[in-house]
Each structure stands twice: as C-alpha cells, then as structure tokens.
Amino acid sequence: KKSEGWSALFSEPMSELVQRYTASVFFDKRLWRADIAGSLAHADMLAAQGIIGASDLAAIQRGMAQITQEIEGGQFDWKLALEDVHLNIEARLTQLVGDAGKRLHTGRSRNDQVATDIRLWLRDEIDAIRGLLRELQAALVDVASRHVNVILPGFTHLQVAQPVSFAHHLLAYVEMFARDEARLGDVRSRVNLLPLGSAALAGTTYPLDRERVARTLGMDGVCQNSLDAVSDRDFAIEFTAAASLVMVHVSRLSEELILWMSQNFAFIKIADRFTTGSSIMPQKKNPDVPELARGKTGRVVGHLMGLITLMKGQPLAYNKDNQEDKEPLFDTVDTLKDTLRIFAEMIGGQAQADGSKAGGITVNADAMRAAALKGFATATDLADYLVKKGLPFRDAHETVAEAVKAASDRGCDLTDLPLETLQRFNASIEADVYEVLTLEGSLQARNTLGGTAPAQVQQQIARHQARLSGA
Numbered sequence: 001k002k003s004e005g006w007s008a009l010f011s012e013p014m015s016e017l018v019q020r021y022t023a024s025v026f027f028d029k030r031l032w033r034a035d036i037a038g039s040l041a042h043a044d045m046l047a048a049q050g051i052i053g054a055s056d057l058a059a060i061q062r063g064m065a066q067i068t069q070e071i072e073g074g075q076f077d078w079k080l081a082l083e084d085v086h087l088n089i090e091a092r093l094t095q096l097v098g099d100a101g102k103r104l105h106t107g108r109s110r111n112d113q114v115a116t117d118i119r120l121w122l123r124d125e126i127d128a129i130r131g132l133l134r135e136l137q138a139a140l141v142d143v144a145s146r147h148v149n150v151i152l153p154g155f156t157h158l159q160v161a162q163p164v165s166f167a168h169h170l171l172a173y174v175e176m177f178a179r180d181e182a183r184l185g186d187v188r189s190r191v192n193l194l195p196l197g198s199a200a201l202a203g204t205t206y207p208l209d210r211e212r213v214a215r216t217l218g219m220d221g222v223c224q225n226s227l228d229a230v231s232d233r234d235f236a237i238e239f240t241a242a243a244s245l246v247m248v249h250v251s252r253l254s255e256e257l258i259l260w261m262s263q264n265f266a267f268i269k270i271a272d273r274f275t276t277g278s279s280i281m282p283q284k285k286n287p288d289v290p291e292l293a294r295g296k297t298g299r300v301v302g303h304l305m306g307l308i309t310l311m312k313g314q315p316l317a318y319n320k321d322n323q324e325d326k327e328p329l330f331d332t333v334d335t336l337k338d339t340l341r342i343f344a345e346m347i348g349g350q351a352q353a354d355g356s357k358a359g360g361i362t363v364n365a366d367a368m369r370a371a372a373l374k375g376f377a378t379a380t381d382l383a384d385y386l387v388k389k390g391l392p393f394r395d396a397h398e399t400v401a402e403a404v405k406a407a408s409d410r411g412c413d414l415t416d417l418p419l420e421t422l423q424r425f426n427a428s429i430e431a432d433v434y435e436v437l438t439l440e441g442s443l444q445a446r447n448t449l450g451g452t453a454p455a456q457v458q459q460q461i462a463r464h465q466a467r468l469s470g471a
C-alpha cells in the first residue's frame with residue numbers, strides 16, 4: 001500500500017532510498033509480541049464499549065492468533081514497503097479477516113501504539129534484567145561466603161592501604177548491584193504506564209476505557225496527558241541511565257579482575273572458557289571477557305548520550321525522530337543481559353546437576369596474603385595502638401611514619417622490627433604490639449558495622465543470602 005502512496009492525497013510514490021531511510025520494520029519487528037498484545041487489549045475494550053461488534057473482536061482475535069503462529073514459525077512476510085511493525089501486522093490482519101481488521105485502529109494512532117509497545121517490551125526486559133542482577137549478586141555472595149578469612153591488600157590510589165577480607169571486597173560489588181536492581185525497579189514504575197487512548201496527540205472522540213486496557217496489559221496506570229504520552233521517551237532515557245550505571249559497576253569489577261589475573265598480582269584465575277590465547281605468544285591466556293565488558297560499557301553510555309540528545313530539540317508532540325529510540329534501546333538491553341549472564345557464570349561457576357556450582361573464579365589466598373604483607377598495610381593499626389596508649393592521633397601518625405621509614409630502609413616489614421627498635425620510637429610499645437601488626441589482628445579490630453572484621457562480613461553475607469533467597 002505504502003509503495004503506491006499513503007492515500008489519494010499523494011501525487012507520487014516514495015523513492016526506494018526514502019523508503020529504506022524511513023522504514024523501521026527490520027529492527028522494530030522485534031516488538032511484535034507487545035504490538036499484538038496491545039492490539040488485543042485495545043480491541044477487547046472497543047468491543048466492551050460497543051465501539052466494534054463482538055464478531056469483529058472474535059475475527060481480530062482469530063487473525064492475531066494466526067499472525068502469532070506465522071511470526072513464530074518464521075513464515076511472516078515482513079514488508080519494507082509497510083514501513084514498520086505496526087503497519088505490517090495490521091495489513092496482514094486485514095488480509096486475513098477483512099473489515100474487522102480495518103476497525104482495529106479506531107480511536108488509536110501509531111503514536112500511542114508505538115509508545116505502548118516500547119513500554120510493554122521494556123517492562124518485561126527490566127524484569128529479566130533484575131533477575132539476572134540477582135543471579136550475579138548470588139554468585140558474588142557465594143564466592144564471598146567461602147573466602148571470609150582470605151586477606152588481600154585494600155588499595156587507595158592503587159597503593160597498598162589496609163588489609164581487607166576478600167569477601168568484604170566482593171560484597172562491595174553486591175551493594176552496587178543491589179542498588180542497580182532497586183534503581184531499575186524504580187524506573188519500571190514509570191515505564192509501566194499506558195499511552196494508548198492518547199491517539200495521535202489530543203485524545204480521541206470515542207468513549208474509550210483506558211483503565212480497562214491498562215489492567216488487561218498488567219500496567220500500573222494510564223498516562224495522564226495525551227501530548228506527553230505520545231512524545232516523551234524519558235522512561236527510555238532513565239532506563240539507559242540505570243543500565244549505564246550497571247555497566248559502570250561491571251566495568252570497575254572487570255578492571256579489578258584483569259589486574260588480579262595479571263602475573264604480577266596472580267590473585268585469581270578465571271576458567272579457561274572465558275579467556276583466549278594469542279596467535280603469536282604461546283604462553284598467553286587473555287581476560288577477553290572482562291576486557292570486552294569494560295569496552296561495552298562505553299557503548300551503553302553512548303546509547304544514553306544518543307537517546308538524551310535525540311529528545312532535546314523536539315517540539316511537542318510526536319516527531320519521527322523518536323523512531324531512532326529503538327536501536328540504542330535494543331542494543332542496551334542485549335548488551336546488559338549478555339554481560340550479566342556471562343559474569344554470573346564466570347564468577348560463580350556453572351550450576352551442576354546436584355545443585356552445586358563448578359568452575360567459577362579460583363582464589364590464590366597465598367598471593368593475596370603476600371601482597372598484603374608488602375606495603376605496610378598495618379601501619380594504621382600501629383597508630384591506633386599508640387592512641388590507645390594515650391598518644392594523640394596526629395603524634396601517633398608521625399611516630400609510625402618514622403617506624404615505617406626505618407623498616408623500609410632495612411627492606412623489612414613493621415612486624416620484622418625487634419621490640420627494642422620499635423620502643424625507640426615510643427617507649428609505651430610492648431610485646432602485644434605484634435598482635436595488632438598481623439593481618440588477622442588488623443581485620444579483627446575493624447569490628448564496626450560495615451567494617452571488614454570477619455564477624456561483620458559474616459553478618460552481611462547472612463543478610464544478603466536472606467534477601468536474595470526472597471526471605
């Protein structure tokens with residue numbers, strides 16, 4: 001129909017290039033399920049309101065059932081000339097059931113139709129992504145629960161700072177992903193609202209029951225302004241912003257995994273199936289998966305920039321610019337889902353028949369420990385020890401700096417300095433100082449809420465386990 005022109009109003013057909021330029025069917029056909037669900041809910045309401053007959057509704061339902069089968073079976077003939085998913089499905093419906101098909105579009109426009117389709121599709125994808133975020137959190141908690149007493153150096157400025165539990169370190173990421181999950185839940189509440197009934201921009205002359213359609217589609221309510229409903233894509237932008245944050249968290253984790261895997265750290269290994277070799281260097285196992293995840297973060301942040309820029313100059317109401325919302329949105333969802341799936345398995349391992357997991361990250365506790373012993377990671381503990389003996393903290397800080405310098409000059413650790421040497425820096429130092437200078441002593445001492453003491457970490461693990469099991 002389109003290739004011959006839209007209506008009697010048009011004096012010439014579209015050129016092939018313009019047709020290709022304006023068509024979206026080759027990417028928006030992905031919305032077909034949402035499109036059919038929206039149409040069926042709309043038709044059901046039209047019949048209930050007496051706007052179309054019961055036999056029209058039955059014909060539409062019959063036609064849509066067949067179209068569903070055709071699409072699922074790969075037999076549906078998508079036509080570029082019909083521009084988009086909406087016109088393709090409607091044209092086929094009319095071909096199958098005649099006039100009833102032509103009545104479907106009563107009180108509706110593609111403007112409120114497409115806005116509804118994206119919202120329905122995105123709502124379900126958000127639910128899937130939140131599920132995957134929980135799986136990744138569960139994988140991290142699982143690895144953490146087995147490594148509470150493994151100690152590695154915590155860094156600031158990537159310089160050795162203070163020893164921390166490896167479990168505590170992993171749980172920092174669980175906090176980030178838990179916030180991401182909550183943030184997406186919040187986004188969902190603004191995605192899951194119904195534009196249908198706004199028609200092209202001003203509302204419709206038919207007595208539509210919008211609340212009924214919203215209920216049928218499992219939506220939380222209806223959009224309250226027709227101009228806004230058909231034209232804004234802020235829900236897609238905020239989804240992409242939340243997705244960008246997920247990727248930023250994944251990217252930070254990736255950066256650490258890559259560092260930890262390098263020979264100079266050797267803190268962990270990941271399973272071979274997540275690495276690749278080199279075509280020239282036979283010894284190589286490269287962390288391609290975390291590297292790509294770090295790289296794909298740029299791609300998702302780019303989609304956020306694309307969408308937000310798409311919106312900025314548009315006058316109310318709908319403009320064709322909005323057709324450009326789909327590819328960035330689809331790619332964001334695909335990238336996010338693949339990344340989260342791969343990370344859950346790479347970290348936590350693969351589920352086995354007996355319910356256990358195999359093949360997650362392997363931890364080299366000795367290498368972590370050796371690294372924590374290297375950079376005077378317990379210097380703060382010595383300062384705290386002196387404070388307990390009555391020194392003001394600033395003086396203790398200075399005293400310990402002198403002790404660190406002495407140890408550094410000798411090429412040894414604070415624990416290697418004999419008691420007499422330590423006492424030269426401050427006479428109140430006694431033999432019990434060596435307890436606070438150990439890595440374990442340092443961890444135990446940080447026994448406040450949110451701290452790295454094993455007792456605190458155990459409590460956090462229990463809290464996350466209860467939360468993630470749905471308790």
Ligand code: ARG
Nearest residue numbers: 024084110111114320322323
């Ligand atoms: N394919 C269009 C989109 O993605 C559907 C809406 C078109 N509406 C219109 N009046 N041209 O936005």
